[in-house]
Amino acid sequence: MTQVFSGNASFLNNENDLILVLGHGQLARMMYLGATQLGLNIIAVNADSRECVNPVDKTVLDLSIEQAFEYCIAITSEFEHLPKDLVQQAEATNKFRPGAKAISAGADRIVEKELLDSLGVANCPHRIVRSTQDLARAYTELGPKLILKTSREGYDGYGQWRIFSLDELQDICNELQEFDFDHMPLVAEQCVNFEREISLLGVTDIDGKHDYYPLTENHHGAGQLVLSLAPAPNSDKELQRQAQEIHDKIAEALNYTGVLAIELFQMGDKLLVNEIAPRVHNSGHWTQQGCAASQFENHIRAIAGLPLGSTKPQHLVAMVNYVGEPKPNNDILKLANTHLHWYDKAVRAKRKMGHINLVADSVQELQSLISKVHDLLPESLQTNLAKIKD
Numbered sequence: 001m002t003q004v005f006s007g008n009a010s011f012l013n014n015e016n017d018l019i020l021v022l023g024h025g026q027l028a029r030m031m032y033l034g035a036t037q038l039g040l041n042i043i044a045v046n047a048d049s050r051e052c053v054n055p056v057d058k059t060v061l062d063l064s065i066e067q068a069f070e071y072c073i074a075i076t077s078e079f080e081h082l083p084k085d086l087v088q089q090a091e092a093t094n095k096f097r098p099g100a101k102a103i104s105a106g107a108d109r110i111v112e113k114e115l116l117d118s119l120g121v122a123n124c125p126h127r128i129v130r131s132t133q134d135l136a137r138a139y140t141e142l143g144p145k146l147i148l149k150t151s152r153e154g155y156d157g158y159g160q161w162r163i164f165s166l167d168e169l170q171d172i173c174n175e176l177q178e179f180d181f182d183h184m185p186l187v188a189e190q191c192v193n194f195e196r197e198i199s200l201l202g203v204t205d206i207d208g209k210h211d212y213y214p215l216t217e218n219h220h221g222a223g224q225l226v227l228s229l230a231p232a233p234n235s236d237k238e239l240q241r242q243a244q245e246i247h248d249k250i251a252e253a254l255n256y257t258g259v260l261a262i263e264l265f266q267m268g269d270k271l272l273v274n275e276i277a278p279r280v281h282n283s284g285h286w287t288q289q290g291c292a293a294s295q296f297e298n299h300i301r302a303i304a305g306l307p308l309g310s311t312k313p314q315h316l317v318a319m320v321n322y323v324g325e326p327k328p329n330n331d332i333l334k335l336a337n338t339h340l341h342w343y344d345k346a347v348r349a350k351r352k353m354g355h356i357n358l359v360a361d362s363v364q365e366l367q368s369l370i371s372k373v374h375d376l377l378p379e380s381l382q383t384n385l386a387k388i389k390d
């Protein structure tokens with residue numbers, strides 16, 4: 001490449017393998033870590049300011065987003081709640097993977113439900129709510145327990161209301177008297193009595209060939225993922241097959257390239273899709289230590305048109321989210337087979353600050369490690385781990 005970039009972006013002149021990630025949080029940072037070993041350059045875009053930044057230390061680079069769009073070999077995103085014009089700008093380059101259609105299905109629960117229904121993929125019984133009358137009707141038809149969700153901008157359990165009684169329905173209808181339903185339609189879902197939550201992380205290469213990580217079992221606290229176990233205990237080949245079939249239908253409908261996460265509710269031997277995420281996903285963080293190629297590396301390989309790395313599990317992993325607490329002291333690092341991933345963000349309640357992957361080769365070994373780590377964690381995180389301790 002001839003001299004195009006200057007200042008702190010001049011390192012890009014030596015390469016022609018720039019990948020752009022829309023969003024500059026921990027997922028962009030971990031994609032960078034997964035890609036850098038392949039000799040690829042990753043630059044993140046601050047979706048609000050539209051500045052190009054270093055995905056690790058967030059330094060603003062001497063590079064305009066237009067230059068980056070022009071010279072990159074691929075564009076991807078770390079989250080789906082992106083400004084529409086930015087998505088359109090990325091789509092217009094023909095380098096955006098997985099692309100605008102997939103982003104829209106992940107960002108808007110109404111588009112997502114329509115997609116699932118059109119593909120005959122089982123999901124939670126639901127109604128679109130555009131007025132308090134719609135909500136009352138949905139309660140009659142799907143109640144007595146509903147979860148009401150904003151159609152857009154919801155994540156980590158934000159933008160949700162639980163409606164478990166007629167009194168609560170009344171309270172929420174009162175609360176929503178002034179709500180602008182035209183701007184933000186809602187989706188009322190039947191609260192499903194599932195046995196457990198699992199997810200499938202699949203990856204599709206540039207020629208449309210799919211591969212899959214094994215199912216992951218997920219545990220939530222306050223609507224937010226707190227813990228994943230992988231490969232999911234007690235999951236047989238048939239469950240994995242069902243999840244893969246769902247994955248393929250969705251990936252093919254979206255003409256997908258890259259990692260696609262599917263959050264599922266397990267009810268006996270049946271699976272219901274909760275939601276999809278058109279990107280790398282928190283429930284796939286275990287792959288950093290559990291597989292030869294992590295979800296981050298494989299997403300980058302896929303969108304860069306490279307052959308995929310192995311998705312086969314090599315170990316058992318428990319992934320613990322470090323939520324709303326400052327960095328732990330080094331005692332955790334003293335434990336063998338415990339891997340801390342820290343995102344270097346300012347501490348805030350409910351904020352994902354980092355995660356710890358606990359790695360073992362047998363269930364007993366994993367349980368023993370979980371007990372040791374449990375005792376070193378702050379109380380708020382111990383509660384989450386207690387769910388699987390012994």
Ligand code: ATP
Nearest residue numbers: 124154155156157158189190191192220223224225
């Ligand atoms: P995240 O960003 O963590 O994926 P989110 O804000 O997008 O969360 P959902 O995944 O829709 O929201 O819901 C969060 C959690 O709430 C689910 O993982 C599940 O535990 C619970 N939940 C959501 N919908 C239902 C439902 N219809 N029935 C029962 N539980 C539900």
Ligand code: MG
Nearest residue numbers: 156263274275
């Ligand atoms: Mg979810």
